[in-house]
Amino acid sequence: MTTTPAPKLHLKGITKSFIAPRSGQQTLALADVSLDIEDGEFICIVGPSGCGKSTVLNLIAGLDTPSAGVLEKDGKAIAGPGADRGVMFQDYALMPWQTVQDNIGFGLRHGTPGKQFTPQQREERIVHFIELVGLKGSEKKYPHQLSGGMRQRVALARLLANGPDILLMDEPLGALDAQTRLILQIELLRIWGQTAPRSQRKTAVFITHDIEEAVFLADRVVVMSSHPGRVRAVLDIDLPRPRDEHVRAQPRFGELSEQIWRLIRDEAYRAIDGSEPTRTEPAESAA
Ligand SMILES: Nc1ncnc2c1ncn2[C@@H]1O[C@H](COP(=O)(O)OP(=O)(O)O)[C@@H](O)[C@H]1O
Numbered sequence: 001m002t003t004t005p006a007p008k009l010h011l012k013g014i015t016k017s018f019i020a021p022r023s024g025q026q027t028l029a030l031a032d033v034s035l036d037i038e039d040g041e042f043i044c045i046v047g048p049s050g051c052g053k054s055t056v057l058n059l060i061a062g063l064d065t066p067s068a069g070v071l072e073k074d075g076k077a078i079a080g081p082g083a084d085r086g087v088m089f090q091d092y093a094l095m096p097w098q099t100v101q102d103n104i105g106f107g108l109r110h111g112t113p114g115k116q117f118t119p120q121q122r123e124e125r126i127v128h129f130i131e132l133v134g135l136k137g138s139e140k141k142y143p144h145q146l147s148g149g150m151r152q153r154v155a156l157a158r159l160l161a162n163g164p165d166i167l168l169m170d171e172p173l174g175a176l177d178a179q180t181r182l183i184l185q186i187e188l189l190r191i192w193g194q195t196a197p198r199s200q201r202k203t204a205v206f207i208t209h210d211i212e213e214a215v216f217l218a219d220r221v222v223v224m225s226s227h228p229g230r231v232r233a234v235l236d237i238d239l240p241r242p243r244d245e246h247v248r249a250q251p252r253f254g255e256l257s258e259q260i261w262r263l264i265r266d267e268a269y270r271a272i273d274g275s276e277p278t279r280t281e282p283a284e285s286a287a
């Protein structure tokens with residue numbers, strides 16, 4: 001008899017409410033969120049601002065706890081943060097007083113992730129990840145000497161050097177200019193291992209509000225809606241891998257982006273100024 005392994009991440013009926021400390025006012029950030037993520041999958045979560053994307057990520061990271069529901073990794077309840085789940089945010093979060101190589105090596109040299117390696121292996125790992133993210137030659141620089149794109153390369157190398165099996169990324173490219181962002185999307189897929197067999201890829205959960213970024217990167221896109229945060233739809237991104245910039249010119253790329261935009265458009269308009277969208281196309285059902 002064969003048993004199917006537990007999904008890498010299992011979220012079932014997750015609810016999360018926040019209580020404001022002074023007023024006691026309750027915000028229902030997530031309501032009944034269920035999602036299974038398989039080992040080696042690249043999942044993007046999109047949705048309007050405030051729909052609970054960061055809350056989902058923080059729960060998986062163990063930085064916060066659900067109010068109700070089941071939250072498991074490899075079939076075991078997530079009880080807190082761990083080196084098995086690495087997190088990367090928009091704002092670099094580098095230590096300004098440390099060089100590139102010291103930032104990348106920090107967890108390895110001083111934290112739990114390094115315990116499984118000898119000192120020499122740790123230093124080799126640091127060199128390996130510096131090269132992998134394209135920072136060779138900048139090892140001795142300080143964060144203020146780097147562009148935003150290079151800083152995020154440092155943050156990515158640090159994340160990977162710690163050897164997590166799940167990569168959690170909350171709008172990591174959100175602060176970058178458009179061109180740098182496109183380059184780093186391609187770099188991210190290379191580094192994640194899109195040419196490697198699926199069994200060798202890491203599970204990635206990537207939050208973005210950029211629909212095309214989500215379609216470009218993901219195996220599946222989770223579209224959320226807000227107030228309260230729910231999973232509105234989960235779309236398979238059936239674009240072949242490896243993907244490069246040419247994939248954006250494929251009709252299927254446009255179709256998928258359009259489909260996601262339709263799912264979040266009305267809410268996105270309301271979030272900006274309370275208005276309803278101007279309908280420029282004929283009836284949607286005509287498609
Ligand atoms: N620590 C917190 N305390 C109170 N409310 C919070 C807290 N974190 C998030 N929220 C609220 O929960 C909802 C979801 O927030 P968040 O997950 O940050 O959304 P997103 O990342 O999609 O923009 C929002 O209404 C937000 O104001």
Ligand SMILES: [Mg+2]
Pocket residue numbers: 053054055170
């Ligand atoms: Mg957020």
